Every structure is written in C-alpha cells, then in structure tokens.
Amino acid sequence: MQINLSGHHVEITDSLRNYVDTKFEKLERHFDHINNVYVILNVEKLNQKAEATLHVNGGEIFATSEHSDMYAAIDSLIDKLDRQVIKHKEKLNRH
Numbered sequence: 001m002q003i004n005l006s007g008h009h010v011e012i013t014d015s016l017r018n019y020v021d022t023k024f025e026k027l028e029r030h031f032d033h034i035n036n037v038y039v040i041l042n043v044e045k046l047n048q049k050a051e052a053t054l055h056v057n058g059g060e061i062f063a064t065s066e067h068s069d070m071y072a073a074i075d076s077l078i079d080k081l082d083r084q085v086i087k088h089k090e091k092l093n094r095h
Contacts, residue, residue: 001024001028001034001035001036001037002035002036002037003020003021003024003037003039004036004037004038004039005017005020005039005041006038006039006040006041007040007041007042008040008041008042008043009042009043009044010041010042010043010048010070012041016041016070019071019074020039020074023074023075023078024037024039024078026078026082027054027078027081027082027085030082030085030086030089031056031085031086031088031089033056033057034054034055034056034085035055035056035057036054036055037052037053037054037055038052038053038055039051039052040052041070041073041074043070046068047066047067047068048066048067048068048069048070048072048073049064049065049066049073050064050065050066050070050073050074050076050077051063051064051065051077052064052077052081054081054085056085056088057092058088058092059088061081061084061085061088063077063080063081063084064077064080065077065080
C-alpha cells in the first residue's frame with residue numbers, strides 16, 4: 001500500500017507522517033486490497049481537517065474529518081474509512 005501524504009497550510013512533520021502510516025496499517029489488516037491512498041491534511045483557521053481517498057479493487061473510498069486537533073481528526077478519519085472498508089469488503093464477498 002502506497003500512502004501519498006500532502007499538507008495544505010500545515011507542515012508534515014515526521015511524527016505526523018508516522019502517525020498516519022501507523023493508523024493506515026490498521027486498515028490494511030482488515031482489507032489488504034488497498035492499492036493507493038491519498039491523504040490531505042488541511043488547516044483552516046481553528047479547524048484541522050483530514051481527508052483521504054483509498055483506491056481499492058472495485059472502486060474508491062473517500063472520507064473526511066474535522067477537529068480542533070489534527071491527531072483527533074486523523075483518528076476520526078480512520079474510523080470512518082474503517083467502516084467503509086468493511087462495508088466494501090462485505091459487498092465484494094456477496095458477489
């Protein structure tokens with residue numbers, strides 16, 4: 001799985017990159033057919049925004065999350081993606 005991480009109005013520090021990598025490993029345990037991941041971290045005034053697009057076999061999965069803390073926004077984003085990935089996996093298994 002290749003993770004492309006970019007930041008808008010925020011510097012991507014090593015700790016932020018490691019945090020994102022660690023969290024996405026959790027997703028890969030549930031569904032190993034994730035090809036590419038595009039993550040954009042954005043700061044708008046007081047809101048920290050994290051959004052991601054996952055390219056998976058059979059489509060794309062997108063989620064976005066906002067919080068006052070970037071790490072909390074990433075956590076929330078992973079939770080949303082996790083639910084969508086499990087749903088996508090179940091849909092694939094039905095066919």
